[in-house]
Amino acid sequence: MKLTLRTVGVFTLCLLLTACSLPRGAGIEQEITAGANDADADFAMYPVTRDFLPTLAEWPVVGEPELNWITASAGARTQIINPGDVVAITIWDSNDNSLLAAPGQRAVNLEEMRVAANGTIFMPYIGDTRISGLTPQAARARLQSELEAIVPSAQVQLAMAAGMHSSVDLVGGVNAPGTYPMPDQSYSVLSLISQGGGVSGALRNPQIRLMRHGQLYGTSIARLYSEPHLDTRLVGGDRVIVEEDRRYFLSLGAAGIQDQHAFPQDVVTALDAMSIIGGVSSSRADPEGILILREYPASALRTGQRGPRQERVVFTLDLTTSDGLFSARNFRIQSGDLVLATESPVSSVQTVFSLFGSAFGLVNAVTN
CATH class of the missing domain: 3.10.560.10 (Outer membrane lipoprotein wza domain like)
Structure with missing residues (x-):
């Protein structure tokens, strides 16, 4: 069977039209x-x-929030008493006729005394005494000094439990989220994350968000590791959120x-x-x-x-x-x-040449 030149031309034209309409994965x-x-x-x-x-x-x-970050700043290595903190006070008195202790007792326990909003606590025979802004040691010395004027033989012992203003919250992608008391005023973001068991390994490029006084700050954990001066110290009431990069x-x-x-x-x-x-x-x-x-x-x-x-x-x-x-x-x-x-436009041309080659191969096969 013979194919005429006209038949080959028509067939080739059909191939060209077919090549021009081939589907592509993207535009040129x-x-x-x-x-x-x-x-x-x-x-x-x-x-x-x-x-x-x-x-x-x-x-x-x-496409992303523009969040600033707070650089690190030095803080005291001791705890500071703030309004809302809870203190437990024990007053020791060896005097048999003590104004504070009942007969036969040598100590009076004043437990869970919350520091008022104005920074004071109430002490028997002394009244309201300001201890906010002091370390536990300085607060104990102040109470001891004021009480000695009334009960010279008394000795004061003070223990502190941090309240909401001396604790911080750790939320999100860590192994142990929760509320943590601040051991001192140099407690930093990385210290808190470490105490929380570290960042979960499942997070991709973990991000740190710090909520403070209604203001949101942000950076990445990688940046805190590489730039230590950004490991800012925390303030009581801070909330640290660890989350995946969105x-x-x-x-x-x-x-x-x-x-x-x-x-x-x-x-x-x-x-x-x-x-x-x-x-x-x-x-x-x-x-x-x-x-x-x-x-x-x-x-x-x-x-x-x-x-x-x-x-x-x-x-x-x-x-x-x-x-x-x-x-x-x-x-x-x-x-x-x-x-x-x-x-690439070249890929379409290559497709056409491939079709041409196939067409002429088919023509030769049929002719032979």
Whole structure:
């Protein structure tokens, strides 16, 4: 059986049309960024280069709370009595005619005396005595001095149990959460976490949140380990929360992995992201067309040179040049970013040539 030249031409044309409509895992860069320079474009496009990075550094961070942290400060190595603390006082008196003790007794126990809001406690024969702001030793000496004027033979013993203003709460991803009394005024965040059994190993990039007087502060446990001056001392009533890093980014297209990825560390660069997603498909992806899509709030739009032109922004990375690679290493991924590996136009051409080869092979086989 013979195939005419016209039949072969029609068959080849069908193959071309079929190749043009083959399904793809992602668009080609030119398809996605088409219209970026139009006056009515609803997104802005920025190539990531060395010259662009300083401008980007002035733009706001999106997708995560901007939390400050409190640097460490020195504190006394002793406990300080605060309003709300509980003290137990024992008064010893060897006098047979003691004003305080009953006949035959040598001690009077005044247990669970809570320090009032004004910093005082009530003592028999003395009245209200301020002990707030003193160490337990200094408070004992003050009570002893005031009591000696009335009962010269009396001796005072004082023990302290921390109240809510001399204790801190540890919540979340530790082995032993709970309320912990402060042993002294140098009790720090890492000391508290250590006493709570340490951070759970199941947490990815554990984050530390410190709630103090209604204000929330935050950093990561890794940063506290690497920068000891940030291990701030605690204040009575503080609440320390240990939780997993909630930030994430997405990967789609001709990427090694198409998924949602948690941040494994404080800073994730574009090159880190490429490693996390398993790189890109060597047969499909366009290394000159790695796109990072991000949305900014309307409040971040450019005033002068401190923000993007549009809320929707497409950053383009070219991983075939040294400037593109170095710039990608200094480009920080933000929570919610989409990393899109576009399809290479070459892959479609290769598909067409493959179909051509198959077609002519089939023609030769039939002709023979």
